[in-house]
Amino acid sequence: MFSAYLDFIRIRFLMMLAYRVNYYSGILIYTLNIGVYYFTWQAIYGSQQTLGGFTADQMTTYVAVSWMARAFYFNNLDREIANDIRDGSVAIQFIRPYNYVFVKMMQGLGEGLFRLLLFMGPGMIIACILFPVKLPTDPAAWTAFLFMLLMSFLINSQINIFTGLLSFFVENNEGMMRMKRVLVDLFSGVIVPISLFPGWLSGIMKFLPFQAITFLPSSVFTGRIQGTGIWQVLGIQLLWFTILILPIFLMWRSARHRLFVQGG
C-alpha cells in the first residue's frame, strides 16, 4: 500500500513535467518574485541600516529563502479537493481502497518536490548570482531547514485540505479559498516578516499556525534564531501539525454522511 502512495508522488511529478512551457515560465516567475521583493526592500531600507532587527542583507536572504520554502509547501490541494467535490468525482475516490486525504497529501508532495527541484533550484542559482543572497554553509543548518521545510509543507497542506473539505459543507467555497490564500501569504511572513508587524498583530500571530509555515523556519535558516530556539521552532511546528489533524479527521468523518454526489 505504501508503494501506491509513493507512486502518487511519482505520477504527480511526471504530470508536472509533461508541460514544458509551464516549467520554463515557472523558473522565471520564481526568480522575478525574489527580484521584485529584493528591489522593494532596497527602496524601503534606503539609507537605514536595520529594520525590525533585519539588516538589508539579512532581508535579501530572508526573501530568497522564504520563496524557496514557498516553492515546496505551496500547492492547490484546496482547489483540487473543492473541484472533486463540486463535480462529484469524489465518488470515485470512495470506491478505492485508499484514504483520499493521504492521496491528496502525496500528490501535493510530488508537486512540491517538483517545484523545489526544478523551479526553485535553478531560480535560486540565478538569484544567488544576481542578488547578495548569503546561504549558510553549516550542514546542520541545512538539515534542520529541510526538516522544517517538510513540516511547513505538512502544515500548509493541512490548512489547504481543511479549506478544500469545507466544500462539503458550504455551497460555494470560492470565497473561503481566496481568503485562505491571502491569509497564508500575508501571515506566514512571505510578503513581510512577522517581526515587522505592529506589536499587537505579531502577538496574535503567535497563536496562529501561519508563522510556522514560513517565518519561523526562514528565521532559523537565516541565522536569526539559534541554539535552543531551533528546538522551540520545531516544537511549535510539530504542535500545529498535531493540532490540525483533529479538525481534518472530524470533517472527513462527517463529510461521509453529508456527501451528496452532484450530477447523478
Added chain:
Amino acid sequence: MLAIDVKDLRKEFNVQKNREGVKGAMLDLFRREYTKVRAVKDISFQIPKGEICGYIGENGAGKSTTIKMLTGILVPTSGDIRVNGFVPYQEREKFVRGIGVVFGQRSQLWWDIGVIESFQLLRKVYRVPEAEFKKRLDELVERLQLQDLLNRPVRKLSLGQRMRCELVASLLHNPSIVFLDEPTIGLDIVVKTEIREFLKQMNQRYETTILLTTHDLQDIEALCSRVIMLDDGRIIYDGGLDELKAKWGKGREVHFQFAAPFQLEQLQFLTAGLEVAWSIENEYTAKVWIPLEVNVSDVLSRVVGTTEITDIKIIETNTDDIVREIYKSGSAEESKLHLLGEEKVSNV
C-alpha cells in the same frame, strides 16, 4: 450465497430551499431552510451470487443513489445493506477491494497519464501481485482489443476506447461483484455489443455478480435474467424479464396484406366471438389487435383460407414499449402494480 442483501434501505437528502426575492435571499444568508427529499424509500431486494441483474427506472428514480449506497460511497439514512458480507460504508477500504465499479459518466482513470500507468497505479492500490496482474491484464487487453491504446494518455481516447479501458480498470483486481452505472451511455452499437458480449462471458467464466443500471433496454435483454424496476424511490417490479413481458405485454398485433380489396365488416364477421380489434389502413392492408387471452393461431385459422393473403406479420410488444408504458402510468397504476405483486406471491 447472497452477493447483495438489502433490507428497508432508505436515503434522505437535505435540499436547500431558496426563498424568493431580495428579502428571501437576505433571510437565506442568516438562516437556511432545508427540505428533506427521500430519494430511496425503504427498498428490499436480494441478489444471489453469479446473477446479472438489471436495475432500471426513469431519471431520478433513485437508481444511482442505490448504487452509491451499495458501493459504500453514500451512507444510508436507515435500513440494512450487506454486500459480499460487508456493510459497505462501515468497512469501506476492506470492502471495496472485492468490488469493481464503472460509472459511465465519470472516468476513474487519471486524465493526464498513459492508460498503462493508470493500470499500474491501480495494481499497487489494490495490491495485486505482479504475476497475477500481468496475466489478468493480458487477458483483458486481448479480449477488449486495447493493445494499441495502452501508451496513450486517457484524454486522447475516444469515448468507446475510454469505456473499454474503464472496464479493465474496474476488473484488474478480479472483483466478485461488479456495479455498472450506465456503462453503455453514449456508445455506438458496435462497442455496445462488444461490451455486452464481454460482460456475459465474464459472468459465465468467473461467476461474477453484476448489477447494471441502464436506459438502454437492449443491455437488459442481452444480459439480464432478472430486472428490478424502480419508480420514485420504490421498487415497482422485481422478477424475470420474460415474466415482465408476459405481465405487461398486453397482446400482439398481426398485420395482413390481402390480394383483393376487402371490407372491414367481412373481417369482423370472420372473427366473430373472438375479442379482437380490427383496423384498416387501406383496402388491401389491415391490422388486428389480439389480447393475450386469445390465441394467435385461432385468429389466423379463421382468416387464412377465406381470402388470398400476400403477407402476414406478427408483432410482439417489445420491452421498450412495455417499460415506456409502465413509466408513463407510474404512480397512477401503483395500486394495480401492487395487485400484480400480490398475485405473484399467491402463484408461488
